[in-house]
Amino acid sequence: MASQFPLETRYWYLRDHQLFRHLNSAELRQICLITNFKTAKKSEIIYFAHDEQNRVYLLKKGIIKIVELDEDGTETVKDVLQKGDLFGQLTLDDTEMEEYAIALSDYVTCCSFLIEDFEEVIRQHPSLAIKFTKLIGMRFRRLENRYSNLMFKDVRTRLLLFLEDWAEKEGTVENNAIMLKNYLTHQDMAGLVCSTRQTVSQLFNEFKQHGLIDYNRSSIIIPDLKRLKSLVN
Amino acid sequence: MASQFPLETRYWYLRDHQLFRHLNSAELRQICLITNFKTAKKSEIIYFAHDEQNRVYLLKKGIIKIVELDEDGTETVKDVLQKGDLFGQLTLDDTEMEEYAIALSDYVTCCSFLIEDFEEVIRQHPSLAIKFTKLIGMRFRRLENRYSNLMFKDVRTRLLLFLEDWAEKEGTVENNAIMLKNYLTHQDMAGLVCSTRQTVSQLFNEFKQHGLIDYNRSSIIIPDLKRLKSLVN
């Protein structure tokens, strides 16, 4: 795996991340030595928690989904991550996790550290410590937000908020409408907003009938994001 | 406020927290200088987010509840915190929060830092950075856990899990049963497990009828914790 990447490439990959951007080249090369690189193509598994409970991951390129395994074998999409996001043992402890990550975009690259190594890096670069803490903090707030949505909003609203969020993050403008390249099934979205496949399917049709969105398996089009937002109660 | 506490007392309070325990006395005295101390008696507000979006708090003594304010004025108990727990702007950013904290035990003491000051402390004590990160991490996992409960378990199960958790954290053994000093109303508990006052009230009665618990306004008794646990599906 690692040998696919010449040192120079690894170096630039690291440097590209906001965590490491401020370090000088000697420091970066040092960190390079303890970094593991990995790639995957669409639909391939790039990370399986059960085998590597002791690594932190950084997504360098592409989009992945994190799928959680229930005790009884049920799989639920827990999160969709993008360039720059952290995953794996991001709390730097020994939490048991049953989850894996699958590439959603054509090419995915990520790097990882043993948590002991990563702690050492933090110890030696306090500024990095603060950046890391703030990244975890952002994740914390995002989860808080999802929790509060689940508590106070109905499924329709949660789904609308999800679309809104997605549109703002990845939407491209195409003749006056917002276009989303869709790499998620209704089942996936159901997991993300805490609902069921059938309900998501029904709501999508309802939204389509009302002209809120247009969609097929490969894309979602939002003609008027403002109108969509206004329906969020 | 601050003047209530002689320097020596403040020093020992700080030293008592796991974040600072490993620091030497010179370092601690330095940190003391930027620390703000506050106390409150039962039912008093000890923290109001709106006024102090830029401070991190450490609960030193006592028990508090964090109450979240909705846009429309609804109040929901979001968390119950104990000695050693963090609150306030714990992500060290500028997240808008509408919440406040109320003392649940007779005497509560907490200390706080401006986030800029706290960042500086972290910068100068990398080992503290790691401890802090891990504390946030624990909070993250706790929230993840609550989220997943809300997603997969029904109200009855969530309430049982809540009681189980509470018993293990604060329960005292009293002639072969577990006794909990109760400082929460059904309304409070409803907030914590994401349900309503009425449902919690009904379930409590049901549990009582089945001999699972006995309770009144001031205490909850669990004769057989194992049996209670076994009902969590």
Place this chain on the structure above:
DNA sequence: AGCCAAATGTCAGGAAGCCGACATTCGGGG
């Protein structure tokens, strides 16, 4: 081109738990 598994559409129960309404009980402050 054609096949098959996966994804989507659709519908009719049914259950969980919210909501409003009201009665009852408790406990702290005057």
Place this chain on the structure above:
DNA sequence: CCCCGAATGTCGGCTTCCTGACATTTGGCT
């Protein structure tokens, strides 16, 4: 000790959304 507001008990209706079941469509693969 009494009183009042807060906390708790209880109930029925109602809504939301899950569940299971089945039909239909789609797109990748051979």
